[in-house]
Amino acid sequence: MSLRDVALRVLPARLRPLALKHRELLKFGVVGSVAYLVDNGTWYLLKLTVLEPKPVVAKAIGVILATIVSYILNREWSFDTRGGRERHHEAALFFAISGASLFFYTAPLYVSRYVFDLEQPHVSALSQEVADFLFxxxxxxxxxxxxxxxAFKKWVFPTADARAPRRDRKLGKLVPYTGPTGVVDHTPSKN
Incomplete structure (x- = not known):
C-alpha cells in the first residue's frame, strides 16, 4: 500500500475527492514544509552561532539551501506530470523565481529588525526572537x-500532463499517455 493510499484512507470519505483534485497543491505544501524545516533549521543554526550579528544574511542562506531542496522535490514529485520546457530552462526559471521570492522571504524580517527596531537593545531578547520568528x-x-x-505553475511548469507520472517513468511501463499535443504516446517519457 502506497503512502498516498494510506493518507487517503485516513481522510473522511467526503474529503477524498477534494484531496485528489488538489493533489498537486497538497504535494507542493508537503515540499514546502520540508523546505521550511531546512530554511529555518539553517537560519537559526547560523543566526545563533557564526552569523549572530547578521540575521538577514543567515535567513538568505537558509532560503538558498531550501530552494535547492525544493527544486528537486517539486520537479520530481509535486509537478511530476507538468513540464513544457527543457530541463535547463526550467531550472533557470525555477531559480530565478526563487531568487525573486528571496525578497518576499527577507523583507518582513528586515522591516521587523530595522524599521520597527524589534532588536536588542530596543526590545528584550525574547521579544526579538518572537518578532524574528513571526516576521x-x-x-x-x-x-x-x-x-x-x-509563478511555478505559470512559468516553470506551465503545461499540465506534459510528462508521464513519475511512477510510470520509473517502472518503465509502456502506458498509454496523452501528451500535451493530445496524441497518445505508448512509450515512457525520457524526461
Missing amino acids: GSIVGTVIAMVFRWW
Missing part, C-alpha cells in the same frame, strides 16, 4: 509561498 518564518514564508505557487 521571518511566518509572514515571509506565506507571502513567498503564494508567489512561488503562482
Whole structure:
C-alpha cells in the first residue's frame, strides 16, 4: 500500500475527492514544509552561532539551501506530470523565481529588525526572537509561498500532463499517455 493510499484512507470519505483534485497543491505544501524545516533549521543554526550579528544574511542562506531542496522535490514529485520546457530552462526559471521570492522571504524580517527596531537593545531578547520568528518564518514564508505557487505553475511548469507520472517513468511501463499535443504516446517519457 502506497503512502498516498494510506493518507487517503485516513481522510473522511467526503474529503477524498477534494484531496485528489488538489493533489498537486497538497504535494507542493508537503515540499514546502520540508523546505521550511531546512530554511529555518539553517537560519537559526547560523543566526545563533557564526552569523549572530547578521540575521538577514543567515535567513538568505537558509532560503538558498531550501530552494535547492525544493527544486528537486517539486520537479520530481509535486509537478511530476507538468513540464513544457527543457530541463535547463526550467531550472533557470525555477531559480530565478526563487531568487525573486528571496525578497518576499527577507523583507518582513528586515522591516521587523530595522524599521520597527524589534532588536536588542530596543526590545528584550525574547521579544526579538518572537518578532524574528513571526516576521521571518511566518509572514515571509506565506507571502513567498503564494508567489512561488503562482509563478511555478505559470512559468516553470506551465503545461499540465506534459510528462508521464513519475511512477510510470520509473517502472518503465509502456502506458498509454496523452501528451500535451493530445496524441497518445505508448512509450515512457525520457524526461
